[in-house]
Amino acid sequence: MRAEAEGRDVVESEFGAEALRSALGRFATGVTVITCRLADGGLVGLTANSFNSVSLDPPLILWSLSKRARSLEAFRSATHFGVNVLAWDQVEIARRFSQRVANRFAGIAFHEGEGGVPLLDGCVARFVCVTHHQYEGGDHLIFVGRVHTCSAEDKPALVYYGSRYAMTRDHPSDQ
Numbered sequence: 001m002r003a004e005a006e007g008r009d010v011v012e013s014e015f016g017a018e019a020l021r022s023a024l025g026r027f028a029t030g031v032t033v034i035t036c037r038l039a040d041g042g043l044v045g046l047t048a049n050s051f052n053s054v055s056l057d058p059p060l061i062l063w064s065l066s067k068r069a070r071s072l073e074a075f076r077s078a079t080h081f082g083v084n085v086l087a088w089d090q091v092e093i094a095r096r097f098s099q100r101v102a103n104r105f106a107g108i109a110f111h112e113g114e115g116g117v118p119l120l121d122g123c124v125a126r127f128v129c130v131t132h133h134q135y136e137g138g139d140h141l142i143f144v145g146r147v148h149t150c151s152a153e154d155k156p157a158l159v160y161y162g163s164r165y166a167m168t169r170d171h172p173s174d175q
Helices: 017-024 072-077 091-096
Strands: 032-037 043-048 052-056 059-066 080-085 110-112 118-120 125-137 140-152 158-161 164-167
Touching (some): 032 059, 032 072, 059 072, 059 125, 072 140
Antiparallel strands (some): 032 043, 032 080, 059 140, 110 118
């Protein structure tokens, strides 16, 4: 039974994972690359659209990672992590960090933030966070970070909607 085809609300017992994924895909999200540095100096990064603000006082953000992710232990043990909000022209970076690539950072311009966190150049915004809490969330682990530094640039952001990349643009009513 497909909820979107019938155009009606369905209860949990009537839908499957694909229907839920389809409905969630109708919520446009920003695209981020979450990064950390391993104790041995190695770099870890992945594309995520599960980023959200939590609180301004104290400054907290969150993101989540599948418990099946190969990088789970790296982020679970990291004291710091970075959130790189991608710009409209960074689609190839989003794709690279979402695929199995030997060295995702090869050829990518970045600089180090607090705790050695890799911060990608050219992003719309960057946050360096200290891991504040980790919570179980079904098949994901939810990371809450306390923001220690942040920066932003004034350019269009990359967004994800309906399983496709898109870009922000002003709504006609705001012009």
